Amino acid sequence: MAEIAIKGVAKRFGGFTALHQVDLTIADQEFMVLLGASGCGKTTLLRIVAGLETPSQGEMWIGGRRVDHLPPRDRGIAMVFQNYAVFPHLTVFENIAFGLRMKKLPQQEVERRVNRTAELMHIEQLLKRYSGQLSGGQRQRVAVARALAMEPDVILMDEPLSNLDALLRLEMRAELKGVLAASKTTTIYVTHDQVEAMSLADRIAVMHQGRIVQAASPVEVYRNPAARFVGSFIGNPPMNFLPAAKAANGSWSVAGLTLPGPKSDRQAIEFAIRPEDVEAGEAGLPAIVRVIEPLGPHTLVTCDVEGGLFRAVLESSATVAVGDRLRLAPKPERIRWFDPETTHAI
Amino acid sequence: MTGTHMSAIAEAPAAAATADARKAGDWLLVATAILLCVWVLLPIYLLIVNALSSPQEVTAFPKRFFPSFDIGSLTFFINFAGVARALWNSVLVATLTMILSIGFGAPAGYALSRFDFPGKETFRFLVLMTRAFPLPLLALPLAVMFIRTGLDDTAIGLALVHTTLALPFAVLITFSLFSGIPVELEEAAWTLGCTRWQAFRKVILPLALPGIAASAVFAFTISWNEVFAAAVLTIENRTLTAFLLQSLGESPLYLKFAGGAALVVPALIFIFAVRKYLFAMWGIANR
């Protein structure tokens, strides 16, 4: 049982605040992905959980125990580092066995665990090699095997697949998911790859400039972004945003189109819609086609709407040409609204 | 139009010129390498040829190209009163220097590479600055202080002075050595159950050992070759350099050659013995 609770954790490096008041609870055996752009504080947060960095304020709890004052080795965690950190002076076998030997497990048990995790990660035939004789992908597997062999309550991974080629990444992603689900550990997984995040996570915590903007299931994060940033960061192509002016109470004018919306005191808010949630038809947002990109199953059409960029994913059967004037009708149930000042969803 | 023509014409000679320049560069490189080798090897060659010749041959002319392997000069030198003792003193002082400068230098280098503390840059600068004090300037007050504290004419006293000479190098070499080892390796060890000290011993030390050995040998060699402090601060317990400076000033040429060889050859052997580690050190730095 290892539930992780991060309570009001902040981190300052000199005058620079890397993390502001982060609160996050991760359930036992949950797969939590920290997702965010480069420099938003993902690694810093992970290192605070691991005990490699001390928070400037706040509390860290793992498995119902307060761990702020504990060194990494007493926290029941194992970590996979972004650059693997496979010990170059030890063989793959000794790398995986390293933590087990520190625990003073009997040789038999060490061998059993090393062989089992090596098998799991498909590196049985590499056990005698040194890290200098491994490819990046193999080193990656060793790093994961080393963490798994510890049979930790919590496993922390910092962009473990970032250095692999696309194909290997896809393969490892599926493997990791299976292995971790079977091992019943609580996982925090850092990435800036949203596809990776969507495919692995039970829940995604989207980070932005040292804050957690939203922590929810992948579908929820995709469908109901809690803030403008989440909508613009997640989804490829990202969400479209258009200014909306108040037409009447609960009704907003967007690019000449009057749409029912939330009740608000503000005179202007923001309208948002995902590119795949519009249909070309008789009525809708007036758009002039600028670029057409056929993607096979769909066609990505980049248009001008009210002088701003607007992307739409249309059926590939739709016949459009550059310069065409389209009417793009947003699906009413998929429209989202954001407050332009707080950037939060309304 | 004319512009493209011009550049096309200009290109051919330019290419030829770069090829020429490269060739000239190659020659320069080879010539420099040869010059440097001669610079280093010729004195050593002369030293060894003369040391391995009989006393008569040393002063004779023309010289032989190969030594006669007469050990007359060397046996005379070894049996010369006080040489054996001076040799022992040299080894003792150099070993103490080596232990002290690594014992103090390696932790300092580690701290510099791993911790941030106020005044770190100043400290690094100061470490180098200690080399700016000329030893002759310090020698007299040092001698007075040593006599007061009873450190004069002792191996440990001289080793302390040699340590101040060798320490900056030990600190800076080990600093760059530890800096070249990724912190993540150490952190990984912590997460795998190590204390700070265990992580250092099981991960950092094995990786740094070649470099530490190299800087130890370097410290040894600094002490082994140092003559000024040795001459000022010792009387009875002279090291080999001080002994040679004092007693061979007026001694015959063949004895000087033998003494020179006795100084140079161990240093060479030492460096030769750790050459693998020296290369390994670069290997770590390059990875």
Ligand SMILES: Nc1ncnc2c1ncn2[C@@H]1O[C@H](COP(=O)(O)OP(=O)(O)OP(=O)(O)O)[C@@H](O)[C@H]1O
């Ligand atoms: N030791 C440090 N000293 C000063 N600033 C730091 C330190 N470590 C991190 N930072 C800063 O804190 C911010 C967050 O860094 P962090 O490494 O957590 O980002 P990240 O989200 O992991 O980014 P990436 O995806 O590029 O790895 C960055 O702006 C970084 O410059």
Ligand SMILES: [Mg+2]
């Ligand atoms: Mg990072």
